[in-house]
Amino acid sequence: MSKEQNKPDFFDKPENIAKIIKVFYVICAVLVIVDFIVHRHIYHDWENIPAFYAIYGFVGCVILVLIAKAMRKVLMKKEDYYDE
Amino acid sequence: MMSSLPLLLPQLPPFLPLLIGSLAAIFLRGHLRSAIMLITPIWGAIQLSGMEHGLYWAFEFMGYQLEPVRVDKLSMVFGYLFHLAAFIAVVYALHLKDTVQHVAGLSYAASAVGAVFAGDLLTLFVFWELLALTSVFLVWARRTDRAYSAGLRYIMIKVLSGVLLLAGAIIFINETGSARFSDIGLEHDGILNLGAWLIFLAFGIKCAFPFLHTWLTDAYPEATPTGTIFLASFTTKVAVYALARGYAGTELLVWIGVTMACFPIFYAVIENDLRRVLAYSMINQVGFMVVGVGIGTSLALNGAVAHAFNDVIFKGLLMMTMGAVLHMTGKINGSELGGLYKSMPKTTLLCIIGAASISAFPLFSGFVSKSMIMSAAIAEGYDYIWLALLFAAAGVFHHAGIKIPYFAFFAHDSGIRTTEPPKNMLIAMGIAAVLCVIIGTFPAQTVYALLPWEVEYQPYDITHVLTQLQLLFFSALAFVWLNSKNMYPPELPSTNLDADWLYRKLAPSFVVPIYYSVIQGIGKLESAAKGGINQLINSSYDKDKEKPKGYFAKLWPTETMVFWVALLLVGILLLYYI
Numbered sequence: 001m002s003k004e005q006n007k008p009d010f011f012d013k014p015e016n017i018a019k020i021i022k023v024f025y026v027i028c029a030v031l032v033i034v035d036f037i038v039h040r041h042i043y044h045d046w047e048n049i050p051a052f053y054a055i056y057g058f059v060g061c062v063i064l065v066l067i068a069k070a071m072r073k074v075l076m077k078k079e080d081y082y083d084e
Numbered sequence: 085m086m087s088s089l090p091l092l093l094p095q096l097p098p099f100l101p102l103l104i105g106s107l108a109a110i111f112l113r114g115h116l117r118s119a120i121m122l123i124t125p126i127w128g129a130i131q132l133s134g135m136e137h138g139l140y141w142a143f144e145f146m147g148y149q150l151e152p153v154r155v156d157k158l159s160m161v162f163g164y165l166f167h168l169a170a171f172i173a174v175v176y177a178l179h180l181k182d183t184v185q186h187v188a189g190l191s192y193a194a195s196a197v198g199a200v201f202a203g204d205l206l207t208l209f210v211f212w213e214l215l216a217l218t219s220v221f222l223v224w225a226r227r228t229d230r231a232y233s234a235g236l237r238y239i240m241i242k243v244l245s246g247v248l249l250l251a252g253a254i255i256f257i258n259e260t261g262s263a264r265f266s267d268i269g270l271e272h273d274g275i276l277n278l279g280a281w282l283i284f285l286a287f288g289i290k291c292a293f294p295f296l297h298t299w300l301t302d303a304y305p306e307a308t309p310t311g312t313i314f315l316a317s318f319t320t321k322v323a324v325y326a327l328a329r330g331y332a333g334t335e336l337l338v339w340i341g342v343t344m345a346c347f348p349i350f351y352a353v354i355e356n357d358l359r360r361v362l363a364y365s366m367i368n369q370v371g372f373m374v375v376g377v378g379i380g381t382s383l384a385l386n387g388a389v390a391h392a393f394n395d396v397i398f399k400g401l402l403m404m405t406m407g408a409v410l411h412m413t414g415k416i417n418g419s420e421l422g423g424l425y426k427s428m429p430k431t432t433l434l435c436i437i438g439a440a441s442i443s444a445f446p447l448f449s450g451f452v453s454k455s456m457i458m459s460a461a462i463a464e465g466y467d468y469i470w471l472a473l474l475f476a477a478a479g480v481f482h483h484a485g486i487k488i489p490y491f492a493f494f495a496h497d498s499g500i501r502t503t504e505p506p507k508n509m510l511i512a513m514g515i516a517a518v519l520c521v522i523i524g525t526f527p528a529q530t531v532y533a534l535l536p537w538e539v540e541y542q543p544y545d546i547t548h549v550l551t552q553l554q555l556l557f558f559s560a561l562a563f564v565w566l567n568s569k570n571m572y573p574p575e576l577p578s579t580n581l582d583a584d585w586l587y588r589k590l591a592p593s594f595v596v597p598i599y600y601s602v603i604q605g606i607g608k609l610e611s612a613a614k615g616g617i618n619q620l621i622n623s624s625y626d627k628d629k630e631k632p633k634g635y636f637a638k639l640w641p642t643e644t645m646v647f648w649v650a651l652l653l654v655g656i657l658l659l660y661y662i
Binding site for chain 2: 021031032035040041044047051054056062066068069075076079080082083
């Protein structure tokens with residue numbers, strides 16, 4: 001069993017990963033295109049911005065990660081910080 | 085058949101079947117114990133289904149009416165939820181031989197059931213304390229030094245919450261003349277307001293309000309793999325119930341809730357211990373519920389309750405998959421894991437279902453409840469709150485939806501080779517996963533049917549589904565992009581400072597020196613005083629001659645008297661001339 005596990009697997013091959021990511025990009029593109037075709041219900045003015053949710057999700061997460069990285073400079077201590 | 089079954093059972097307080105299960109766990113062993121532990125949550129749930137709404141076993145105590153069991157729609161949802169959670173957690177822990185954990189787990193579940201059916205504040209207080217006392221053993225059962233001290237900190241904070249509740253309850257009962265636990269609110273006059281605030285604070289501690297949350301992120305990840313499943317199901321949900329019962333529509337809760345939804349996601353991104361990541365994400369999810377309670381409309385309250393229901397199941401599922409990883413590999417840090425999908429493909433799939441549910445993908449359970457709270461926020465004109473919740477929702481997908489499965493099961497291959505966890509663990513995870521999908525796909529027939537308030541809501545329309553998919557896919561795009569640019573923070577062995585730093589480092593760093601210098605000061609003062617008294621004694625008594633040294637001590641009393649009289653006369657003479 002362990003031999004079988006050590007064989008290069010589907011996810012070990014870079015070309016498979018590249019394929020998955022390509023499919024993922026296509027889905028993202030389709031979701032934005034659909035935004036222009038389908039009439040979605042507007043509850044708030046901000047939602048009138050084209051692809052508002054897509055932009056917000058992307059920008060929000062990038063900012064989240066960048067702030068979190070910056071927080072590490074202040075907050076990150078050794079693993080045994082409290083045990084000393 | 086099903087409808088007549090409850091009538092055949094003797095009517096018992098709702099918490100009793102689970103309590104009997106925990107007692108059975110003390111005395112029984114082997115298959116018999118397993119069977120009884122599995123039956124009691126089912127028995128309890130069937131019993132509940134036969135209970136009419138109303139008060140049971142009410143009695144008079146010191147002039148106040150106590151209502152130990154009150155059954156209504158709100159308590160009923162949580163009652164069913166806790167029996168379901170107890171059942172899943174028992175299945176997950178079935179392989180254990182550790183009696184302490186079995187007993188603690190079931191009696192903890194029983195306390196949670198007792199708390200949500202408590203009709204008065206004193207009964208609530210009793211179960212409130214029992215929740216703390218029973219659950220701490222699930223932390224200690226890990227039997228490590230870290231777990232021991234985390235458990236101590238946990239129990240101290242929990243007992244504080246209980247003391248605040250009792251103090252608030254006494255004030256409240258004394259001022260209003262009624263012990264009944266219903267709407268309390270924060271707008272009262274005088275001492276009554278103090279009582280209301282104390283109760284609010286007690287609930288806030290258990291609800292993991294910001295700065296009061298550290299017991300959760302400190303203790304839950306230190307508990308045993310199976311214990312954490314119980315812990316994640318009950319305490320915070322009892323607190324959400326208590327807030328919904330006592331403080332629905334309190335606007336402050338909207339602001340507290342949105343803070344809870346937002347700040348933990350930053351910590352979750354940089355945290356290495358994957359169960360601690362889930363603990364932070366738990367605060368984030370509870371934040372959504374607290375916002376719902378704060379908004380206070382029927383839709384918002386239903387959303388809060390529905391989200392509590394779903395969260396117990398999907399957060400439990402995620403915790404179970406990480407517990408399985410910990411159980412099988414002995415490791416839980418993202419920096420040491422990776423590539424486990426090869427050895428644990430089933431666990432991987434179950435984890436992805438949990439991740440999809442917490443991220444609120446359409447057709448998974450998180451979607452049908454989170455969207456209720458979001459819709460309620462926008463309907464009530466909380467624009468910026470809504471925007472912040474949207475950010476929190478994207479952030480959840482980022483840390484719980486992607487990070488957890490990615491760093492445990494994919495990422496770089498850590499070289500760890502293991503097998504799937506024991507069958508009972510897989511079954512428990514399977515039950516939770518199936519429930520996530522069923523609830524997400526058929527909300528109207530499942531969780532919506534149990535909700536306490538009457539309101540129509542339809543989560544599945546083109547707008548909701550499209551916007552949610554856009555939000556999630558582009559959050560994922562951010563992850564892919566940051567990863568490809570090597571900008572994503574790597575998993576590092578570390579401790580991240582949080583509010584518990586205040587009492588684990590800062591306070592000891594000056595309280596301990598102050599304590600010792602005070603002790604030293606008292607010691608010095610004492611010896612100085614003793615020395616002074618000794619000197620006084622030595623200087624006034626001649627030991628050799630065995631008599632006092634002072635001038636007046638040498639004279640007869642009459643001579644002394646004459647001296648003082650003379651002095652007095654001189655004094656009067658002087659005063660006469662002034």
